[in-house]
């Protein structure tokens with residue numbers, strides 16, 4: 259996979275670039291989809307990075323698959339999982355041209371789906387929806403553009419933030435369990451700036 263990925267460099271050091279604290283979205287998912295002795299939900303983390311969320315889900319008895327473009331990130335994910343005594347299966351793939359074929363109880367992603375160019379999005383979201391089990395959920399957090407927030411100093415050319423509300427539009431036919439917009443401060447690149455995100459958890463009701 260030749261695609262240039264700036265995250266390889268960010269993940270090259272021993273420290274965890276995103277830390278090990280999971281996203282706030284993880285506990286929201288666990289409140290909705292509860293693993294039990296006879297149900298280990300299958301979860302796919304799209305753009306799992308160094309595994310902070312994937313490993314957290316595995317520790318909570320999910321069967322986790324982490325997908326990322328960065329081999330270094332995937333290696334760190336597996337190592338982190340091993341360290342805490344769980345297993346995370348990994349897939350090295352580019353989400354832009356990767357079609358899911360397996361079915362998952364949860365498809366999860368934080369800070370990655372803006373790498374899908376707008377013109378391929380509806381087809382990809384349809385694929386994610388088709389590959390979600392009945393009563394399964396999609397839980398996503400994406401960057402959005404707001405006219406009053408300046409573009410981040412380290413924004414990449416192949417990143418396409420969403421329009422506020424756009425993510426929700428792909429789930430018009432699912433039950434929306436949670437939806438929020440948040441603006442937060444960020445220090446990536448050493449220059450203080452802000453990001454806006456939309457978060458959604460939607461359930462496939464048949």
Ligand SMILES: C[S@@+](CC[C@H](N)C(=O)[O-])C[C@H]1O[C@@H](n2cnc3c(N)ncnc32)[C@H](O)[C@@H]1O
Pocket residue numbers: 263265266276281304305306307308309310311325326327328331351352353354367368369370373
């Ligand atoms: C902002 S990081 C988020 C990582 C992780 N979800 C987290 O919250 O810690 C974005 C991730 O997307 C991955 N990525 C970037 N472009 C990608 C692509 N085209 N296909 C798959 N993963 C990609 C990067 O390698 C990186 O790990």
